Amino acid sequence: MALNEIVVISGKGGTGKTILTASLVPLLKKAAIADCDVDAPDLHILLAPKMVQKESFLGTRKAVIDYNRCSRCRKCVDACNFGAVSSDIEIITTKCEGCGVCGYVCPEGAISLQDAVVGEIYSSDTAYGRMVHARLIPGEGTSGKLVAEVRRRAKRIAEERGDKVLLIDGSPGIGCNVISSLTGVSRAVIVTEPTMSGLHDLDRVYRVTRKLSLPAIVVINKFDILPAMTEKIVQYCEKNHIPVGLKIPFHRGIVDAVVNRNIPYLYNRRFFDTIGITDFVARLCSVPDDGD
Numbered sequence: 001m002a003l004n005e006i007v008v009i010s011g012k013g014g015t016g017k018t019i020l021t022a023s024l025v026p027l028l029k030k031a032a033i034a035d036c037d038v039d040a041p042d043l044h045i046l047l048a049p050k051m052v053q054k055e056s057f058l059g060t061r062k063a064v065i066d067y068n069r070c071s072r073c074r075k076c077v078d079a080c081n082f083g084a085v086s087s088d089i090e091i092i093t094t095k096c097e098g099c100g101v102c103g104y105v106c107p108e109g110a111i112s113l114q115d116a117v118v119g120e121i122y123s124s125d126t127a128y129g130r131m132v133h134a135r136l137i138p139g140e141g142t143s144g145k146l147v148a149e150v151r152r153r154a155k156r157i158a159e160e161r162g163d164k165v166l167l168i169d170g171s172p173g174i175g176c177n178v179i180s181s182l183t184g185v186s187r188a189v190i191v192t193e194p195t196m197s198g199l200h201d202l203d204r205v206y207r208v209t210r211k212l213s214l215p216a217i218v219v220i221n222k223f224d225i226l227p228a229m230t231e232k233i234v235q236y237c238e239k240n241h242i243p244v245g246l247k248i249p250f251h252r253g254i255v256d257a258v259v260n261r262n263i264p265y266l267y268n269r270r271f272f273d274t275i276g277i278t279d280f281v282a283r284l285c286s287v288p289d290d291g292d
């Protein structure tokens with residue numbers, strides 16, 4: 001049976017995406033987990049995993065100057081379109097895009113492109129399964145490649161361990177890292193909240209899932225804080241034939257769980273059972289049909 005890859009996404013950060021992902025983990029039982037929010041990873045804070053492997057991630061190539069050959073002609077300073085060579089003729093690594101133009105114009109052959117570390121990638125054990133997560137060095141822009149590597153490793157682990165589900169905490173927004181989180185998954189869970197910007201973000205991210213022909217299911221977080229906006233979101237979902245799989249009311253206990261670095265579901269089991277999270281998980285584990 002093919003691995004069921006479920007990605008949890010949202011149009012922007014702070015909508016409850018990671019709270020939901022962490023709460024699904026104990027209910028899925030035998031699942032591998034991937035945190036693809038590599039710019040601001042925080043799933044590990046709630047799952048408290050034990051790290052078993054850590055590696056540097058070489059995601060790009062950057063210019064390096066051999067000062068023994070450099071004649072300080074400054075041609076590289078003028079040629080770099082990204083402002084990545086300082087007036088002191090030093091490469092500003094966070095700005096360097098690895099285009100190689102500086103090496104092309106250098107009359108002394110003093111510049112080469114070399115592999116550069118842009119982040120770290122970790123493999124860790126949680127109480128519920130193996131988790132792959134990563135951290136991009138602030139300022140580096142190659143998060144799509146790092147996300148793809150997190151997914152690749154998590155998928156390999158899931159297949160080796162015979163897991164049926166790979167649960168992915170996706171990147172927020174609609175950039176290239178989100179596309180990397182989504183490409184080829186079985187189903188997308190879109191978390192939104194009842195505000196105008198929540199509806200706008202839902203529309204943007206849903207269009208991405210539709211372009212990728214992915215079955216989507218919506219979760220409305222804190223649905224009771226603005227009932228009129230919740231109604232608008234429900235109408236939007238009906239119009240676009242997107243099922244609303246779960247509606248989570250505001251609950252102080254969820255905030256307390258996060259503050260205390262606990263999995264919200266375990267901290268508020270009765271609350272989550274009351275709102276139907278078990279049925280929601282069963283739906284996620286079933287084969288998507290036209291209604292999803």
Ligand code: SF4
Nearest residue numbers: 080096097099100102
């Ligand atoms: S490789 Fe491209 S971006 Fe980097 S310093 Fe050279 S010219 Fe600038």
Ligand code: SF4
Nearest residue numbers: 070071073074076106
């Ligand atoms: S182009 Fe080459 S020789 Fe000229 S300043 Fe840059 S590194 Fe030095």
